[in-house]
Amino acid sequence: MKNNKIKMENLLYLEADLLDRQQWSDWSALYVEDCVIWVPAWDSEEVLVDDPEISVNMMYLVGKPALEARLHRIASDDAYASLPLARTMHAVTNIRVVEDRGAEIDVSSKFTVLSLEPRRGKSWRGGWYDHTLVEEGGALRIKRKKITLLEDVIDGTVDLYQI
Amino acid sequence: MNIDNPNRLATEMVDESKGVFRVARDAYTDPDVFEAEMASIFEGGWIYVCHESQIADHGDYYATQAGRQPIFLIRQADGGIGGFIDACSHRGAVLTRARRGTMKTIMCRFHGWCYDTTGACTLIKNEAGGWPDGVDRGRFSLRAIPKVESYKGFVYASLSGDVPSLGEALGESRAFIDLMADQSPDGMEIVPGNQSYMINGNWKLQAENGVDGYHVSTVHRVFARAVAKREAMGDKGEMRKTEAARITGEVETGVYDLGGGHMLLWAQRGNPEVAPLAEKLDWLNATYAESKVDWMLRKGRNLFLFPNVFLMDQSSTQIRVIIPHTVDRTEVRTYCIAPKGESRKARAARLRKFEDFFMVTGMATPDDMAALEDVQRGSNGRLAPWNEMDRGVGKAIPGADTATASLGANPVTSNPDWDSETLFHGFYREWARVMR
Incomplete structure (x- = not known):
């Protein structure tokens, strides 16, 4: 793949912006059908799980239907924790190409999310993103996103759009 | 809160006198009720701590709270499970560094005192010359939790010794x-x-x-x-x-x-x-x-x-x-x-x-x-x-x-x-x- 840093950065910024603007279907369209979103759980204060198949994860969403189920719940106007929805601000920084394999490219970045929840007030969460991007139909798409959330004790609830 | 009997209010919070079963909402909000619960329930009887598989091998420990008190359970050399107040006998520092881990020798990171998994004090740093007549390490054993029992792999502890057997309580x-x-x-x-x-x-x-x-x-x-x-x-x-x-x-x-x-x-x-x-x-x-x-x-x-x-x-x-x-x-x-x-x-x-x-x-x-x-x-x-x-x-x-x-x-x-x-x-x- 042509290593176009501006295109990659734009995709990551666009993803963050679509989540903040709650444009769920536009956000989902950034992902390929056989996508994976993985948020590993901490096994202890120091150790993150490493095999998502046979470990407890905070989230392990395999394939578009798994994403759509989460979005359905968020947008349902019937999920207690999402009534009302939190207002969020995603900031993505330190974007860096880790490996370019031609057909796929691994990109790492850091994120912070300010989330204003009517029930709980302000939370400030942060962590690392590891994206694997592919070109599909002439556009850059997300094949895999690993979100390393630094919190091992979650104060409140965390949904897909809040990290 | 009744000064003579701080638990009295709590017992009045479960009311069956009106022909209906009702619970006072203060039971969820009154800090005095909470303190009484910690003393009577969480520090006064059996509480679940962890599953045996989480402390499978010698030195594996699991740290938590029993009410307001920090405790840890640890697998001993003979396969038994020891339970201790999570505080060094010397000056009280917590001995566990994480919620779960392994320490065959329990070493306090403050002044370096050491204990084995039975809670016995095995080492006092620079012991020689510290006391004019020497010191009896025996009086520095970790404070053991009065009761630790397991039912089918589910491990319980009680900070009170005055409790029925775990089997009876379950x-x-x-x-x-x-x-x-x-x-x-x-x-x-x-x-x-x-x-x-x-x-x-x-x-x-x-x-x-x-x-x-x-x-x-x-x-x-x-x-x-x-x-x-x-x-x-x-x-x-x-x-x-x-x-x-x-x-x-x-x-x-x-x-x-x-x-x-x-x-x-x-x-x-x-x-x-x-x-x-x-x-x-x-x-x-x-x-x-x-x-x-x-x-x-x-x-x-x-x-x-x-x-x-x-x-x-x-x-x-x-x-x-x-x-x-x-x-x-x-x-x-x-x-x-x-x-x-x-x-x-x-x-x-x-x-x-x-x-x-x-x-x-x-x-x-x-x-x-x-x-x-x-x-x-x-x-x-x-x-x-x-x-x-x-x-x-x-x-x-x-x-x-x-x-x-x-x-x-x-x-x-x-x-x-x-x-x-x-x-x-x-x-x-x-x-x-x-x-x-």
Whole structure:
């Protein structure tokens, strides 16, 4: 793949912006059908799980239907924790190409999310993103996103759009 | 709060005098009640600490709170389990560096004093010359917790020595604990990865929520719809297929007051053939009575063991531990428990269902937490002081129903409808009894 840093950065910024603007279907369209979103759980204060198949994860969403189920719940106007929805601000920084394999490219970045929840007030969460991007139909798409959330004790609830 | 008897108010908070069963909302908001609970319940009797598999080998430890006091359990060289106040005998520093880990020698990181896993002080740094006549290390043993016992791998501790045996305290709930503990010839284990979360709510609200069948058809209907959407979109769930029949209310259900504050909620499983345990059906049938296999595999169960743990076995299997911090802040630690030696496919299915429902980053537990936190906020409305817990009171029968009689368990009351609140009567009567 042509290593176009501006295109990659734009995709990551666009993803963050679509989540903040709650444009769920536009956000989902950034992902390929056989996508994976993985948020590993901490096994202890120091150790993150490493095999998502046979470990407890905070989230392990395999394939578009798994994403759509989460979005359905968020947008349902019937999920207690999402009534009302939190207002969020995603900031993505330190974007860096880790490996370019031609057909796929691994990109790492850091994120912070300010989330204003009517029930709980302000939370400030942060962590690392590891994206694997592919070109599909002439556009850059997300094949895999690993979100390393630094919190091992979650104060409140965390949904897909809040990290 | 009554100055002469600080627990008096608490006992008046469970009121059956008006012909209805009601609980005062101050029970969730009064810091004095919380302090009395910590002394009487969490520091005065048995509390669940951890599963034996989490401290499998010599030196493995698990750290937590017993009420307001830091404690840890540790596997000893002879295979026994030691329990200690988590504080150095010298100047009181906590000895564990994480919630879980391994230390064959327990070394205080402050001044370097060392202990073995029996709690004996084995080394005092620069001991020579420290005391004019030498020092007796024997008087510096770690403070042992009076009682540590295990039932089928579930390890309990009591900061009071004046308690019945653990078996006696668990009473009728043992038949239901066995349904989880006996699922494999190789025993059960905690799967890697876990989640802890903080609730802005009183610990008793968490205790209620986990066996409250009545909220399921409102709070979790969105879960059923989200999962249905995933499957309609072509998600090849197979064994990962999540069970929703219990949410949409198409199945038989029941609730039991098991005595001692223990409670059970169950619902017939809509599609037990997709249960990860189903791969063990032949072994189960060859090993246990038909009624036990039926309960294990075909009845989803949430078992609450007074005062601080749930053993849940429905779409997935969970240990949920409640650790009260303050009157309106509660820590919950969740673990997936699974049969040792199950297939990778079954393990993966069990975990995906666990993440779907049981995680605070999933699609159901956040909604429970939001509801619970709203109850906490509403309970500050002092002019409306009572929670009523009487739904289904006419359906309760004393003793066992047919289903539980087949297991040989004898509840205080049985109720054939999980929308009933009669199981909470047992919880709050025990609460009031211990607080007296």
